[in-house]
Amino acid sequence: MTKVPDSEQRVKFYQTGTFTVGNRLLDEAQRTVQASVERANSLDSGHRACQGCGEALGARYVVDAALRAADDQLIAANATGCLEVFTTPYPESAWRLPWIHSLFGNAPAVGAGIAAALRARGREDVRVIAQGGDGGTTDIGMGCLSGVFERNDDVLYVCYNNQAYMNTGVQRSSQTPPAARTATTTVAGSEPGNELNSGKSVPLIAMAHGIPYVATASVNDLHDLEYKVVKAMGFRGARYLEVFVPCPLGWGSRPADTIKVARLATQCGMFPLIEAEYGELTAVTRIRDRRPVEEYLKLQRRFAHVFAPENAHQLEALREIAERNIRRFNLLPNEEAAP
Amino acid sequence: MSIDSAKTPFAVTLDVGGSLLNKTGSWRSERPVYVDRLPPCNHACPAGEDIQGWLYHAEEGDYRGAWESLIANNPLPAIMGRACYHPCQQACNRAQLDQAVNIHAVERYLGDLALEEQWPAQIVNPPSGKRVLVIGAGPSGLSAAYHLARLGHSVEIHEAGPLPGGMMRFGIPRYRLPREVVDGEVQRIVNMGVELQLNRRVDDIPKALEDGGFDACFVAIGAHIAKRVDIPGPDAARIVDAVSFLRDMETGDAPLQLGRRVVVYGGGNTAVDVARTAKRLGAEPMIVYRRSRSQMPAHDFEIDEALEEGIVVNWLRTITESDQQGFKIEKMTLDENGWPQPTGEFETIEADSLVLALGQNVDQSILTNLPGVTLNRDGVVEVGADMATAFAGVFAGGDMVPAERTVTVAVGHGKKAARNIDAYLRGETYRPLPKSEVANFETLNTWYYTDAEQKMQPVLDAARRRSTFEEVHTGLDADSALFEARRCLSCGNCFECDNCYGICPDNAITKLGAGKRFEFKYDYCKGCGMCVAECPCGAIVMTPEAT
Numbered sequence: 001m002t003k004v005p006d007s008e009q010r011v012k013f014y015q016t017g018t019f020t021v022g023n024r025l026l027d028e029a030q031r032t033v034q035a036s037v038e039r040a041n042s043l044d045s046g047h048r049a050c051q052g053c054g055e056a057l058g059a060r061y062v063v064d065a066a067l068r069a070a071d072d073q074l075i076a077a078n079a080t081g082c083l084e085v086f087t088t089p090y091p092e093s094a095w096r097l098p099w100i101h102s103l104f105g106n107a108p109a110v111g112a113g114i115a116a117a118l119r120a121r122g123r124e125d126v127r128v129i130a131q132g133g134d135g136g137t138t139d140i141g142m143g144c145l146s147g148v149f150e151r152n153d154d155v156l157y158v159c160y161n162n163q164a165y166m167n168t169g170v171q172r173s174s175q176t177p178p179a180a181r182t183a184t185t186t187v188a189g190s191e192p193g194n195e196l197n198s199g200k201s202v203p204l205i206a207m208a209h210g211i212p213y214v215a216t217a218s219v220n221d222l223h224d225l226e227y228k229v230v231k232a233m234g235f236r237g238a239r240y241l242e243v244f245v246p247c248p249l250g251w252g253s254r255p256a257d258t259i260k261v262a263r264l265a266t267q268c269g270m271f272p273l274i275e276a277e278y279g280e281l282t283a284v285t286r287i288r289d290r291r292p293v294e295e296y297l298k299l300q301r302r303f304a305h306v307f308a309p310e311n312a313h314q315l316e317a318l319r320e321i322a323e324r325n326i327r328r329f330n331l332l333p334n335e336e337a338a339p
Numbered sequence: 340m341s342i343d344s345a346k347t348p349f350a351v352t353l354d355v356g357g358s359l360l361n362k363t364g365s366w367r368s369e370r371p372v373y374v375d376r377l378p379p380c381n382h383a384c385p386a387g388e389d390i391q392g393w394l395y396h397a398e399e400g401d402y403r404g405a406w407e408s409l410i411a412n413n414p415l416p417a418i419m420g421r422a423c424y425h426p427c428q429q430a431c432n433r434a435q436l437d438q439a440v441n442i443h444a445v446e447r448y449l450g451d452l453a454l455e456e457q458w459p460a461q462i463v464n465p466p467s468g469k470r471v472l473v474i475g476a477g478p479s480g481l482s483a484a485y486h487l488a489r490l491g492h493s494v495e496i497h498e499a500g501p502l503p504g505g506m507m508r509f510g511i512p513r514y515r516l517p518r519e520v521v522d523g524e525v526q527r528i529v530n531m532g533v534e535l536q537l538n539r540r541v542d543d544i545p546k547a548l549e550d551g552g553f554d555a556c557f558v559a560i561g562a563h564i565a566k567r568v569d570i571p572g573p574d575a576a577r578i579v580d581a582v583s584f585l586r587d588m589e590t591g592d593a594p595l596q597l598g599r600r601v602v603v604y605g606g607g608n609t610a611v612d613v614a615r616t617a618k619r620l621g622a623e624p625m626i627v628y629r630r631s632r633s634q635m636p637a638h639d640f641e642i643d644e645a646l647e648e649g650i651v652v653n654w655l656r657t658i659t660e661s662d663q664q665g666f667k668i669e670k671m672t673l674d675e676n677g678w679p680q681p682t683g684e685f686e687t688i689e690a691d692s693l694v695l696a697l698g699q700n701v702d703q704s705i706l707t708n709l710p711g712v713t714l715n716r717d718g719v720v721e722v723g724a725d726m727a728t729a730f731a732g733v734f735a736g737g738d739m740v741p742a743e744r745t746v747t748v749a750v751g752h753g754k755k756a757a758r759n760i761d762a763y764l765r766g767e768t769y770r771p772l773p774k775s776e777v778a779n780f781e782t783l784n785t786w787y788y789t790d791a792e793q794k795m796q797p798v799l800d801a802a803r804r805r806s807t808f809e810e811v812h813t814g815l816d817a818d819s820a821l822f823e824a825r826r827c828l829s830c831g832n833c834f835e836c837d838n839c840y841g842i843c844p845d846n847a848i849t850k851l852g853a854g855k856r857f858e859f860k861y862d863y864c865k866g867c868g869m870c871v872a873e874c875p876c877g878a879i880v881m882t883p884e885a886t
Binding site: 019021022023024025031034045046048049052053054056057060092096222248254259289 | 356357358359360361362363366398399786787788789825834835836837838840841842843844845846847850852853860862863865866867868869871872873875
């Protein structure tokens with residue numbers, strides 16, 4: 001699938017644009033992988049994820065697109081976490097591709113090992129994906145991940161970022177946003193929730209390694225996500241994709257609102273959608289309909305306390321994060337951007 | 340595959356397998372269900388068109404399919420695409436995003452294409468052997484005749500006038516509705532086997548039914564007796580009524596001696612039609628209306644177009660008497676209830692003639708020998724919800740029954756009456772399908788719709804409009820018509836965007852293929868409701884599971 005520039009899309013698909021999953025007025029080839037009855041359904045029905053799980057959705061989006069890009073020649077290594085537990089209670093699995101689970105923090109290394117083995121056997125046709133949640137990737141697996149990046153191992157690493165350790169009961173991770181409530185950052189004291197000025201951006205860390213491709217995507221924008229997976233699969237060497245996946249249970253949002261929450265995160269600036277090649281920022285997905293940060297926060301009970309008058313500074317801090325993202329990545333739609 | 344317990348490691352108690360054994364549907368307390376809601380355009384259409392339905396075909400460029408779907412309800416799309424005041428577009432949800440879909444223009448495009456390609460109308464039922472008399476070849480009578488013929492009945496239309504079309508020919512000026520369009524759409528109905536007899540006036544309905552061996556009758560003679568008002572003065576000849584004026588324009592019977600300065604008295608669409616027609620004949624028309632502009636019954640856009648053409652409108656005036664030079668008029672003022680009250684201030688306008696456009700009455704001679712059928716207080720014939728009069732087997736519709744007097748309402752009456760007559764002829768009662776809940780704006784997820792502004796129809800410039808009877812609005816070209824069709828949001832009806840199929844985290848939806856929509860796999864659906872939230876057009880609802 002190739003990405004059509006915005007200007008062309010707008011003229012062509014008046015009714016729904018390309019924002020819907022499919023469109024009966026389009027050629028099959030131009031629709032998303034998910035629109036096809038032939039999609040792999042790599043993560044099949046019967047998995048044990050909660051209602052409205054963003055991660056289950058994001059993982060199927062990514063792996064289905066990667067399978068198509070690799071002509072079904074794909075092996076996945078999986079970190080410990082929800083994605084492993086809800087899909088594969090031994091000896092049963094919802095995965096429909098060769099899939100291996102080892103430890104919590106070593107999925108990048110397992111992926112690198114598979115890639116090395118394939119190289120040794122001369123199997124260039126078989127591609128490797130390694131994946132995990134934000135805990136297994138950005139905290140526990142950070143060392144292994146950096147190793148994959150600096151060695152430029154031929155692995156696409158996908159981090160499904162739901163901003164806490166959900167599998168073990170919603171503990172804080174390095175991806176938990178400031179002020180958010182988790183089991184270990186409770187709503188108590190003068191600074192309720194997670195500390196302000198904490199956390200880190202792993203896409204930027206990945207860019208600092210100068211690897212061929214780094215991108216962020218979100219479950220609310222399937223076209224953008226699939227485009228980035230396909231693009232990532234076009235490179236050899238280390239690639240990093242971070243996918244924003246709301247967690248209704250951990251965030252205290254309605255299961256039905258999973259995509260809405262993700263959409264608002266991208267449209268308020270809290271989660272910027274970017275692409276970088278060899279350490280250089282190459283593209284951003286601009287905001288289409290800018291929304292206030294509050295609209296995003298209000299759908300999630302983990303942020304309920306920031307609306308209390310005494311926590312106004314927390315709300316302000318969250319607003320500033322969005323503002324900074326918008327400035328830093330130039331996210332506003334063209335007509336609003338500075339000349 | 341079974342496991343050999345002697346060879347398997349310790350603690351393995353289950354066969355290996357996929358997750359499909361795990362029926363997560365048991366978690367659910369609510370289930371999603373596909374529905375079809377009633378689009379607001381369809382809800383607003385007096386002719387009962389399935390607008391969303393025919394636009395769906397037009398979106399694919401399947402204009403023949405779109406037109407077939409359209410004429411299942413309305414046999415006159417080329418006429419309607421010009422003369423209808425399109426209440427559908429007032430109701431269109433898209434208006435809350437950018438502008439309403441230009442349904443009217445797409446309808447006209449389809450209607451014109453059908454005339455150009457000479458697509459025939461189909462008869463869907465085998466011959467019933469029943470005969471129905473339709474009195475009046477206006478929009479209502481033509482619509483009834485068409486629908487009755489479509490349902491397999493043999494239909495004869497008796498029209499008192501010299502040409503078919505009723506007010507579509509003798510009321511609506513040709514700059515709004517060219518006559519070849521009327522002729523073309525009437526001919527298509529005649530081609531279905533409907534017998535059209537012109538200059539055949541019916542005075543005694545029971546006798547006509549008996550003489551012709553008819554089993555039922557639909558009366559739609561309209562309202563064409565002009566209301567008069569007494570304006571004292573020496574020269575009554577200079578006062579004509581709008582109905583006669585517009586009719587004479589068509590028949591070419593009497594030379595129209597209106598003179599240069601023409602006063603049109605009234606504030607409805609007919610008054611505007613007369614003024615604009617007079618302008619095109621080279622006169623200098625002025626409309627006089629006793630209330631204010633906002634109270635004029637004429638449609639706003641028609642008043643605007645008249646003003647663009649240089650027609651003067653004098654609000655808050657009544658005409659009291661005529662003299663040699665012109666007419667004496669009294670200024671009015673509005674009281675607190677918005678009613679005009681005389682001020683005692685008078686002025687004189689110089690004019691050569693006066694056209695009265697003060698409304699029309701039903702010719703009650705048609706009711707002779709129809710015991711029980713009378714005109715009500717408003718001068719129209721009462722009918723039931725089934726369009727039946729008090730006289731068994733006689734149905735009525737159009738301008739002669741209580742309703743808004745528009746072409747579209749008349750066409751709707753014709754259809755409704757035809758369906759009831761069809762049931763009556765079979766000794767049954769017609770039961771319309773229950774209407775679904777209206778798909779209002781709140782049921783949509785408008786994120787998924789791209790911004791796309793309405794394509795406007797080209798308008799003839801005002802200078803040419805002052806002197807010719809050329810059509811004021813021209814049609815859309817093929818590209819614009821397709822663009823407009825594709826602006827439809829498909830409110831309340833699945834348009835197969837694949838959103839539900841794509842965004843279900845549990846793969847719990849089967850895509851059945853083009854035109855067949857989708858199906859839930861309730862064995863696995865956990866009831867999260869994401870499909871409902873992300874359906875652009877509001878075609879899925881959550882319903883509680885039985886406990």
